[in-house]
Amino acid sequence: MDPLRRLADRFARLLSGSGPLAAGRGFASGVLALALAGLALLAVLAFHFPEYLTTPELRRRYPVELLRQFLLAALVLAGSVSLVNATLGRTRWLNASAFAIVVLAVALGGHRVPVGDFADGTPYLGVDWFVLDLLGSALVFVLLEKLSPLRPGQPVFRADWQTDLGYFAVNHLAVGLLLLVTNALVHAFFGWASYPPLQQAVRSLPGWVELPLLMLVADLAQYWLHRAWHRVPALWRIHAVHHSIDTLDWLAGSRMHLLDMLATRVAVLGMVFVLGFSRWAIDLYIVIVAFHAVLNHANVRLPWGPLRHVLVTPEFHHWHHASDRQALDRNFAAHFPFLDRLFGTLHRAPGELPARYGVLGETLPRGFLRQQWHPFRRPTP
Ligand SMILES: [Zn+2]
Ligand SMILES: [Zn+2]
Numbered sequence: 137m138d139p140l141r142r143l144a145d146r147f148a149r150l151l152s153g154s155g156p157l158a159a160g161r162g163f164a165s166g167v168l169a170l171a172l173a174g175l176a177l178l179a180v181l182a183f184h185f186p187e188y189l190t191t192p193e194l195r196r197r198y199p200v201e202l203l204r205q206f207l208l209a210a211l212v213l214a215g216s217v218s219l220v221n222a223t224l225g226r227t228r229w230l231n232a233s234a235f236a237i238v239v240l241a242v243a244l245g246g247h248r249v250p251v252g253d254f255a256d257g258t259p260y261l262g263v264d265w266f267v268l269d270l271l272g273s274a275l276v277f278v279l280l281e282k283l284s285p286l287r288p289g290q291p292v293f294r295a296d297w298q299t300d301l302g303y304f305a306v307n308h309l310a311v312g313l314l315l316l317v318t319n320a321l322v323h324a325f326f327g328w329a330s331y332p333p334l335q336q337a338v339r340s341l342p343g344w345v346e347l348p349l350l351m352l353v354a355d356l357a358q359y360w361l362h363r364a365w366h367r368v369p370a371l372w373r374i375h376a377v378h379h380s381i382d383t384l385d386w387l388a389g390s391r392m393h394l395l396d397m398l399a400t401r402v403a404v405l406g407m408v409f410v411l412g413f414s415r416w417a418i419d420l421y422i423v424i425v426a427f428h429a430v431l432n433h434a435n436v437r438l439p440w441g442p443l444r445h446v447l448v449t450p451e452f453h454h455w456h457h458a459s460d461r462q463a464l465d466r467n468f469a470a471h472f473p474f475l476d477r478l479f480g481t482l483h484r485a486p487g488e489l490p491a492r493y494g495v496l497g498e499t500l501p502r503g504f505l506r507q508q509w510h511p512f513r514r515p516t517p
Pocket of ligand 2: 378433453457
């Protein structure tokens with residue numbers, strides 16, 4: 137077999153594989169170097185084409201010099217690890233490839249790519265958001281999952297991580313389009329329903345009341361829509377995509393059918409818009425909900441204490457994903473578990489974990505595109 141073909145075969149096997157990374161032989165460190173080199177290369181491209189590859193809401197606030205230092209550190213780290221491994225003959229094909237990507241990123245300008253004036257308002261992919269959120273979330277949550285796991289021994293590259301990374305990529309790269317569609321739908325559905333005196337009253341609440349109230353309103357909207365996704369068969373076929381995950385971790389929560397994600401965002405933000413909450417409260421809520429959604433799926437055990445009755449924890453949401461019969465259609469809340477207590481859908485089993493996750497009686501296909509199409513296929517009897 138010619139060397140290029142062999143390299144392509146090895147990469148295909150690497151990218152389709154799963155399980156713990158074999159220790160020693162420079163494999164685990166090679167995978168890390170490869171991932172870091174790939175992200176660094178994407179960052180260099182984003183510096184070259186900021187108008188097409190960065191998110192306007194983020195790039196206005198960037199500490200650019202600091203980001204350049206991060207990029208340099210990533211290049212040095214990935215470059216030195218892969219070079220040492222490759223020189224010592226430790227999984228040479230992998231480490232030499234990682235080093236080649238570092239060389240390419242440096243040849244394209246590395247951390248020194250100048251950024252001049254550029255047009256605003258161009259269509260864009262959120263490459264910057266993808267790179268930064270993937271790095272940040274992986275760093276925080278992989279560390280938490282290793283330090284204090286709910287299920288010890290679950291590997292980072294667990295079964296079907298590729299599907300969920302695909303969702304993560306689409307959700308981040310298409311951030312602009314999703315925002316545009318969500319805003320248009322919120323205004324189309326809820327634009328008529330504004331009552332200025334009520335909005336004025338909400339906006340004049342003190343901050344420490346307004347934010348929790350916003351979260352409560354959002355979770356109430358989410359709770360009832362979520363129950364509908366489970367109750368109505370045609371809706372369940374769409375929501376089942378989110379429930380098709382059989383290994384839960386920080387990345388798993390990204391898996392959600394686009395219609396599910398859009399409808400939930402429109403319903404929640406619609407209520408928030410009608411009640412006229414302040415801009416700062418909405419912005420803060422979006423940060424909180426993004427973090428809480430990732431945490432709820434993470435394989436993390438934290439010492440919640442009595443807070444577990446007030447805030448949704450990973451244990452609580454893991455039971456929502458259980459396919460154990462006693463836990464089906466339970467724990468719909470995203471922030472406040474007392475909503476499930478109030479409406480009679482709470483399931484708690486202190487000290488226990490679900491026997492299995494996933495959709496009862498059905499196995500969904502793998503991959504983003506196949507899962508997007510799956511709800512519209514004729515159900516198998
Ligand atoms: Zn659900
Ligand atoms: Zn979930």
